[in-house]
Every structure is written in structure tokens, then in C-alpha cells.
Amino acid sequence: DAGVIQSPRHEVTEMGQEVTLRCKPISGHDYLFWYRQTMMRGLELLIYFNNNVPIDDSGMPEDRFSAKMPNASFSTLKIQPSEPRDSAVYFCASSLPLPGSVDTQYFGPGTRLTVL
Amino acid sequence: EDQVTQSPEALRLQEGESSSLNCSYTVSGLRGLFWYRQDPGKGPEFLFTLYSAGEEKEKERLKATLTKKESFLHITAPKPEDSATYLCAVVWADKLIFGTGTRLQVFP
Numbered sequence: 001d002a003g004v005i006q007s008p009r010h011e012v013t014e015m016g017q018e019v020t021l022r023c024k025p026i027s028g029h030d031y032l033f034w035y036r037q038t039m040m041r042g043l044e045l046l047i048y049f050n051n052n053v054p055i056d057d058s059g060m061p062e063d064r065f066s067a068k069m070p071n072a073s074f075s076t077l078k079i080q081p082s083e084p085r086d087s088a089v090y091f092c093a094s095s096l097p098l099p100g101s102v103d104t105q106y107f108g109p110g111t112r113l114t115v116l
Numbered sequence: 117e118d119q120v121t122q123s124p125e126a127l128r129l130q131e132g133e134s135s136s137l138n139c140s141y142t143v144s145g146l147r148g149l150f151w152y153r154q155d156p157g158k159g160p161e162f163l164f165t166l167y168s169a170g171e172e173k174e175k176e177r178l179k180a181t182l183t184k185k186e187s188f189l190h191i192t193a194p195k196p197e198d199s200a201t202y203l204c205a206v207v208w209a210d211k212l213i214f215g216t217g218t219r220l221q222v223f224p
Contacts, residue, residue: 045211
């Protein structure tokens with residue numbers, strides 16, 4: 001398996017522009033997670049899906065952030081409009097279900113976003 | 117209140133100098149604790165999962181242990197290729213809560 005695939009790997013944009021990050025999870029994984037990593041706050045969960053349905057979006061910082069999962073093999077995280085404080089590395093991860101707990105999450109290589 | 121705290125923030129070791137990284141947590145009824153390794157410019161890579169106090173797991177020079185309040189990642193005779201940031205995470209409300217990591221540098 002190719003693992004979790006993310007695109008683009010790097011994104012540089014100007015404040016106010018729309019940014020779309022993409023993720024393809026590992027085939028057969030029911031769960032998909034979006035994380036943001038910064039030096040100050042570490043790795044933070046933004047939102048996660050189970051079988052394409054958003055389960056918990058409490059980590060989404062503002063209404064400027066939205067995420068969708070139209071099918072089992074594709075998800076997007078959109079920021080509109082983008083702001084300099086959104087600059088971070090965004091990771092997508094996927095996992096199998098594990099009753100009563102959380103199964104191993106496998107991470108993609110990340111998208112480094114810079115908002116000027 | 118921080119649920120996961122890792123220490124030290126950074127650790128510099130000479131090659132062959134064994135040491136331990138700490139991960140303390142405050143969640144009650146632990147349902148799993150994960151260790152990940154992260155290299156610069158890459159996503160976290162899974163190392164271990166521990167579920168109950170007293171459990172231990174090993175992989176090459178790494179051994180993870182778990183008590184009711186904390187986990188340790190022991191590194192025996194480290195090599196420069198072990199240099200990375202080590203993250204721990206606990207299961208809470210069907211999610212993983214990550215610590216801020218320990219940045220390990222091993223010098224030849």
C-alpha cells in the first residue's frame with residue numbers, strides 16, 4: 001500500500017486566498033483525521049471522519065476552516081479566507097476501527113502551508 | 117489542564133549513552149497510549165501501543181513501558197539514526213491527545 005497520500009506537499013499563498021488541502025487515506029481504513037502541527041501548540045486534532053461522516057469537528061479553529069469527505073478515498077480541508085496565523089504543517093491520518101479504543105493512526109507526509 | 121506532558125523537551129546524547137524519555141498523563145481510565153517517532157519534514161511514524169499498566173514492548177534499541185500515571189521510552193545504546201522527535205499520545209474520548217514531544221539528538 002502507498003500509505004496516506006497528501007497534496008500538495010508545500011503551499012505558499014497570500015492572506016485572503018482560499019487554500020485546499022487534499023488527502024487519500026489507506027484503502028480500507030474507516031477513520032480519517034486532520035491534524036495541524038505548530039511549534040507552539042504541537043499536534044492538534046482538527047476534525048475526524050468515520051465512514052465519510054464527520055464525527056467531531058471541535059478542533060476546527062474557526063468557520064474559515066471546513067472539511068469534507070465525499071467518498072472513502074478522498075478528503076479535503078479548506079481554509080477560506082486564509083490568514084498568516086494559519087501557517088503550519090497539516091497532516092492527514094487514517095486508521096481502522098478498534099472497539100473500545102483507538103487503533104493505530106497512520107500519518108501522511110503533511111502539507112506545509114505558508115500564508116504571507 | 118494538560119492531559120499529556122512529555123519531558124525533557126530536548127535531549128542530547130552521545131552515541132551509546134542510554135537514557136529514558138518520559139510521558140505523563142492525567143486522563144483516567146486509560147484506553148491506550150501510543151508512541152510515535154517523527155523525523156524532520158515527515159509525518160509521525162508509529163512505534164508502540166500500550167494498553168495496561170505493567171505492559172512493555174520492545175523494538176530494536178527502544179523499549180516502552182507503562183504505569184498508571186506515566187510511560188517511559190527507554191533508549192539503549194542509541195545511534196545517530198535514532199535522532200528524531202518522539203511523540204506520545206493518549207486515547208481520550210475516541211481521539212488521540214498528543215504531547216509536545218521530546219527532541220532527541222544523538223551525536224557520534
